[in-house]
Amino acid sequence: MKVGDTYILAKTDLPMFFAAIGHEMRLIAPRAFFGGDVIFDIVESPKEIVWNYGHDIYPPKRFLLPHYEDMFRYTTGDDVRIEPLPAPPKQAIVGIRSCDVSAIRFQERFFGDQIDDPYYRARSENTVLFSIVCNKPPKRECFCICCDSGPYLESGFDVQLTDLGDRYLYEIGSEKGEQATQLGAFMLKPAEPKDTAERKRIELQADSLFQTVAYMAKAIMFVSEDQVPAQVWEELGSTCFRCGACTNLCPVCTCFTVEDRPEPNGCFTRCRSWDSCQFSGFTREASGHNPRPTFGTRVQRRFYHKASYQYILRDGRHGCVGCGRCVSACLTKLDLPSVVKRIRRAMHKYLQPQPASPNSS
């Protein structure tokens, strides 16, 4: 059993297999909530896992970068003591989609780059991902195929499962995945050539079924060269409700704010929580000066971070994995595919030669 091996896991063995995994670590998986919403959450038993879920709106990134994460606790007064918090638990995220795996790999790289973030590292070291191939795009809004992050992964996964009808093709992609596989190894059978051939057919079929297109190359060109006139950004920004859904639902977004929260016993906890570059308070300084004072500058900021060549050089890839959540969530079409389309149209308008005015002679 080693990295790169492929196996077959019968669907009837699935609950037992993940029960074996769940014995060693907590299981995070898509789970049905009251009303039928399927959201990634801690599951007590693998029977609760919803395998054929559509696409959860709330990305599983919060198990690596929690919405509120306690950093340390301290006492105040004469005797100030700083108490670090215990290490995070071991966990397996089961049923995660390829786009979200790509997003987590992006975040791991970002948080480990230059200066290592100890909290993210501790969580990502304790997390193993069992990702699942999308046999067809789970939602109309999906455009991972434009972002090199799905519907299946060539690399970067720990364990990847492909639904082949009555069985799953089980691929090991990392040492972490290999170690986790040992827990249920007796249920796996080596894959046969017909299984890998079937997998190939599913890949080709999935690739052909996408309906949403994001012209990433155009997006990168527009924002990297800073050629989009400010009024285009202001036009786009004028519709923003500043709800922050785009950044909070984005599996790639990493920005956080830090606050000291009082505890009932007189202690304080320093915790970090998600923040959004779409809020005016994101850059506002204590003096009142705000370097990004308008909606347009903030929308520009978001797309600059997502798609500029300058950030691609820093982060190794562009900051969009095509999960389509911003497409579903944004009420005013400030999502990546729409904005690129709207910028293309607007550029066309602004770049046309102005007709000479009759009075100019």
Place this chain on the structure above:
Amino acid sequence: MVLTASRPANMWGVTIGAGDRLYLPQIAIIEDIIDETPDTKTFKLRFEDEEFAKAFKWEPGQFVELTVFGAGEAPIGFASSPLEKSFFELTVVNRGKVTGAMHLLPKGAKVGIRGPLGNCWPLEQIKGMDVLVISGGCGLAPLRPAILYILANRNDYGEFWLLYGARTPADRDFKYDLAEWAKRDDFHVLETVDVGDESWTGNVGVVTTLLPHVKINPANAVALTCGPPIMIKFTTIELMKMGFSEDRVVTSLERYMKCGVGKCGHCCINHVYICTEGPVFTYADMKKLPELGL
């Protein structure tokens, strides 16, 4: 584990390594408090942990994340001489939640320090050159370590000028230093205020009005500037007119900041994190950031 800052071959960068203690502050004690202006105080700090204090090394231009326990964390630049090993000073303007809480602290109170962070003024690289320091308001604080360092190694540098502008005579920071520096004949200090009062006999006007008095050869000089954005903009324009090249005008920038280590995303200007790649930039580097609008 100690946060260390070293200057790599790259002129403006600094590497930091802190491991698991990256976000945990070290406790420091307020040894003394100096009232600078009605809204500014300078805090003299010493680390509680003597081992840490010995290993703590920083360069002029760097900053720390200052924790006021119970209030939060804010980035503050070093303001003391880098040659002082037993203590360091932070000059804090009372503006927001953390700085407001800091101003209420008495002598002997404990605060948290995380750092040193960021890069530094290029004091080694500019040896042998004339130095023109231009600052406005509390912008003198991050430049004070550089000034004190240059004065301590005065023979390594050429002509040395300071232009300092404040809003009113009462808003002048480091009045004791300014009085001391004015006595030196190897350091030319020119001051101005926006609005004078009956006791003020010096210049009145913005800091750029002092530039024509400066006798310096721009071909072999460097300008170190820090102040409000509007001041930076107009001094840079004037310096360009005087013949300074773009890489010889060096500025310390400021942004709202949380983590100080390039993770929280608040201080980004385009793709550059002010906390790790700055806060010190040359005008040539700043021009590559369209968001600054230069």
